[in-house]
Amino acid sequence: MSRDVTDLLPAARELAEAMLVATEQAGYPVFITSTLRTFHEQDELHAQGRTTSGSIVTNARGGESRHNHGLAFDVAFVRPAGEDIFDGPWDQIGAIGRDLGLEWGGDWTGFVDRPHFQVPSPYDVGVLKAAATGRLRRGIGAAKANVIQLQTLLRQAGLYGDRIDGDFGPITEGAVQTLQREARLLPSGMVHPRELEELQRRLS
Numbered sequence: 481m482s483r484d485v486t487d488l489l490p491a492a493r494e495l496a497e498a499m500l501v502a503t504e505q506a507g508y509p510v511f512i513t514s515t516l517r518t519f520h521e522q523d524e525l526h527a528q529g530r531t532t533s534g535s536i537v538t539n540a541r542g543g544e545s546r547h548n549h550g551l552a553f554d555v556a557f558v559r560p561a562g563e564d565i566f567d568g569p570w571d572q573i574g575a576i577g578r579d580l581g582l583e584w585g586g587d588w589t590g591f592v593d594r595p596h597f598q599v600p601s602p603y604d605v606g607v608l609k610a611a612a613t614g615r616l617r618r619g620i621g622a623a624k625a626n627v628i629q630l631q632t633l634l635r636q637a638g639l640y641g642d643r644i645d646g647d648f649g650p651i652t653e654g655a656v657q658t659l660q661r662e663a664r665l666l667p668s669g670m671v672h673p674r675e676l677e678e679l680q681r682r683l684s
């Protein structure tokens with residue numbers, strides 16, 4: 481598991497660095513405890529408190545956390561040795577993150593995760609996971625919900641005018657190829673994280 485901000489995608493890295501500066505300036509300095517996790521590391525973390533010892537720390541399996549996609553980081557408070565690094569003014573830290581445009585795990589209902597911050601993304605983790613594992617392309621039975629989200633965003637970007645039906649057919653594939661050609665990526669018709677980034681860039 482990495483705690484290096486250079487392992488994050490550029491947008492997340494920029495916000496993580498801004499967070500360190502802003503919390504220092506506010507008088508509540510924090511440090512980064514976690515950035516990128518591999519799918520395997522996430523699966524091991526998910527097992528904790530379920531099939532291995534310890535308490536449950538996450539509901540996300542491999543690919544289902546923004547940490548697995550370079551879009552999230554965790555923080556703790558800078559404290560003298562021996563003191564609890566998770567005991568501090570979380571609400572102030574959460575507000576600083578929100579002001580920077582981050583989503584804060586302390587705002588979640590259900591599983592509240594106060595050390596956690598992530599970059600807002602138009603994609604559910606299912607789409608990110610499908611792209612990372614090559615399961616978002618024509619001819620492999622991509623999950624309908626993921627294809628619906630992709631088609632919706634392709635339409636918003638002006639690249640897709642057909643039905644939003646969750647079926648990754650030739651017209652969806654053609655829209656992905658148009659996106660790729662315009663971005664000077666290989667027009668493979670396959671959606672990878674870089675195609676999602678390109679689409680997000682066009683929509684922002």
Ligand SMILES: [Zn+2]
Nearest residue numbers: 552553554596
């Ligand atoms: Zn986290």
